[in-house]
Amino acid sequence: MTDSKTEDVREALIVPPGQPFQLASRNPDAKPLFRDKDGAEESCKEDAKAIDRLQDELYAEGRRALLVVLQGIDTAGKSGTIKSVFAETGPMGVSVTAFGKPSEAELARDYLWRINAALPAKGTIGIFDRSHYEDVLVVRVRELAPREDIERRYAQINEFERRLVENGVVILKFMLHISFEEQGKRLRARLEDPCKRWKFNPADLDDRARWDQYQAAYDIALERCSTPHAPWYVVPSDSKTRRNALIARIVRRTLEDMAPEPPDPGFKLEDYPIR
Ligand code: AMP
Numbered sequence: 001m002t003d004s005k006t007e008d009v010r011e012a013l014i015v016p017p018g019q020p021f022q023l024a025s026r027n028p029d030a031k032p033l034f035r036d037k038d039g040a041e042e043s044c045k046e047d048a049k050a051i052d053r054l055q056d057e058l059y060a061e062g063r064r065a066l067l068v069v070l071q072g073i074d075t076a077g078k079s080g081t082i083k084s085v086f087a088e089t090g091p092m093g094v095s096v097t098a099f100g101k102p103s104e105a106e107l108a109r110d111y112l113w114r115i116n117a118a119l120p121a122k123g124t125i126g127i128f129d130r131s132h133y134e135d136v137l138v139v140r141v142r143e144l145a146p147r148e149d150i151e152r153r154y155a156q157i158n159e160f161e162r163r164l165v166e167n168g169v170v171i172l173k174f175m176l177h178i179s180f181e182e183q184g185k186r187l188r189a190r191l192e193d194p195c196k197r198w199k200f201n202p203a204d205l206d207d208r209a210r211w212d213q214y215q216a217a218y219d220i221a222l223e224r225c226s227t228p229h230a231p232w233y234v235v236p237s238d239s240k241t242r243r244n245a246l247i248a249r250i251v252r253r254t255l256e257d258m259a260p261e262p263p264d265p266g267f268k269l270e271d272y273p274i275r
C-alpha cells in the first residue's frame with residue numbers, strides 16, 4: 001500500500017518499444033500506484049519539490065536538459081499537468097511551449113523547424129504542450145499533408161529524437177489518456193461553468209466527432225515512435241489528481257536517474273576565507 005513512495009511506475013505505463021500497440025488495451029481510469037486521492041495529491045506535492053531541487057542540480061551541472069512532451073486530446077489535462085507537476089520549479093528553470101496551428105512562417109518551413117527553436121537549454125526543463133507529434137496526429141486525421149509525407153515522418157521523428165538524446169537531452173513523452181465519456185463531461189463543464197467557458201472552442205467538437213480517427217492515429221504514433229531512447233508513456237487521465245501524481249513521479253525518477261552532478265569548483269575552500 002504505502003510502497004507508492006518508492007515504487008517505480010514507469011514499467012506499468014510505458015509503451016514497449018518495437019511491439020504492436022493499441023490504446024484500447026489501456027484503461028483511462030486505471031489506478032496504478034495511487035489508490036486514494038489524498039495520497040496522490042500528497043505525493044505530487046512532494047515530487048514537485050524534489051523536481052525543483054533536481055532541476056537546480058541540473059542547472060549547476062550545465063550539461064544536459066530534460067524535454068517533457070505532453071500530448072492528449074482536448075480536455076485531457078495538458079495545462080493542468082504543467083501547473084501541478086512544475087508548481088514548485090523555479091520559473092528560470094523551465095520553458096513551456098504550446099504548439100497550436102502553425103503560423104504562415106512555420107508552414108513555410110519543415111515541421112521540425114519550430115520544434116527545434118523551442119528546445120530547452122542545457123540545465124533546464126522544456127515542456128511541450130502538444131509537439132511535433134501533431135504533425136502525425138491532427139495532420140493525419142484532417143489530411144493536412146500528403147499521406148506519403150506523413151508516413152515518412154515517424155522515422156524522421158525517431159531520428160530527430162535520437163539526435164537530441166545523443167546530445168544530452170533526455171526525453172519523456174506522455175500521452176494523457178481519457179475516455180470519450182470523461183471528455184464529454186469536461187466539455188460540458190467548460191460550457192456550463194462561466195469561469196471555464198473561455199476554454200471552450202467549438203472546433204473541439206469537430207475533433208470529438210473524429211474520436212476514433214484520433215485514437216487510431218495515436219495507436220500508430222505510439223507504436224512507431226516509442227523507442228528505447230525516447231519511450232512513450234500512456235497515463236490514465238480520467239482522474240486528474242492521479243494523472244498529476246503519476247507524471248510527477250516519472251519526471252522525478254527520470255531526473256534522479258540522470259543524477260546531475262555540479263562540477264568540481266576547481267578551488268580550495270581555505271583559499272577563500274570570508275571575513
Ligand atoms: P489548444 O491546444 O487547445 O490550444 O489547440 C491547439 C490546436 O492547434 C489544436 O486543435 C491542434 O490540433 C492544432 N495544431 C497543433 N499543431 C498543429 C499542426 N502541426 N498542424 C495543424 N494543427 C495543429
Ligand code: MG
Binds near residue numbers: 074075201204
Ligand atoms: Mg483546446
